[in-house]
Amino acid sequence: MSVSGVRALLDPAVLPDPFPLYREWREDEPVRWDTDIDAWVVTGYRESRILLRDNDRFGSDWRRIGETTPPSLLSIQTLDPPAHTEIRHLMLEGLKAVDAARKLESALPGQVDGLLAAVEHQETVDFVKAFAEPLTLWAVTGLLGVPQPDKDWFVPLSNTIVDGMDAALRPECYEPGVAARAELSALVSEWMKAPPPGGFADYVIRKAESEKIARDVLWNTVRVVLQAGFQTASRFLATGLLAILRIPPGLRQPIETEVAVNELVRFAGPVHAESRGCVEDTTLGGKRIRNGDEVTALLGAANRDPAAFENPDALRWDRTPNQHLAFGRGPHACLGAPFAVQIARAAFAAITRRYPDAELAAEPVYRPNVTERGLYGLEVSLRGNSDRAKGGDHHAAQPLNS
């Protein structure tokens, strides 16, 4: 019987591969009380899906369980229907009005090519800094119709916010996270006071006024899109490429379809925890959950549940159906999932087609994050071993006189 709580997920020995521990918990109790965070922890697929979808019983608005939410946090993420529905519709309508998906699709290949061309001849490259972060920042600010902030300022700030999401396990990350969020809010305020004409921000500001959606909620939601979109999509490019590079080159295949990208996000998606507050006494997975209890779904665990996925620890590029929870489910399901898939597909298609022999140049180090997993860096050699690229054997070439 398992005794460890979620704090064990930060153990350097567990951080790179939490899946055996997830399995242990799921097989033991798919819904278990965790004394490390005083919350229910859900590792079963069925129970996680219910948690995410059943907004009547499990809310994202913590005020429904009597907690206070500061105005700076009221956004698409922390409101529940009906207020949530208004802001979510506004965001979706704005993205449609500016034809965001089509514009992204046509601009992505050039951006991907440019970033790869700049580094492909280097012996090794940090894929996170040279590719994943710049591509995603370009894409997300492009969707929002705002200028790109300075990457050296933005990225560390944004990582500090992610660290703050694990404050239940790392309390020292709470205050820096709050301060970083306030700094990001200041940037968003600048944009919203003078949005570039004709873009997404411009559109939603006008529409919010006519629909009487609170200014704070809109501005905070734009901050959430920037933060959530940048972090999740850039972390996924790194964790996804790592999963691909773990496959021996001869067994790899080009990752070119939405089906394949969805399998990769099931297997190596970065978002591993989502929490809800229980708003009425109820049961979940046979456990009695009380009004006011916090319930956290470990999405990474649910996505490897054998009751939902045959051979869950294997990547099956043609897995269909694939009802994974990597983008969430229900009213709060990922707003940016179609864009995330577009970005990942363009990136992985180019990389797997052009560099079939790419290889890891160093073992990556995981950031100490449980909620949104990610890497400090991913040092890769895109061309791989040149002998292998020419079809030679898998041994490094030796000098003749060795």
Ligand code: HEM
């Ligand atoms: C691989 C990349 C991504 C992953 C794995 C991911 C994952 C998720 C998950 C699991 C949720 C659900 C949160 C919950 O249940 O409370 C979510 C929500 C959200 N995501 Fe993503 N996401 C990704 C990319 C993006 C992108 C690119 C954007 C924006 C351009 C974005 C914007 C959002 C927003 C705004 C929400 C909140 C939706 C709501 O509460 O109604 N995400 N995402």
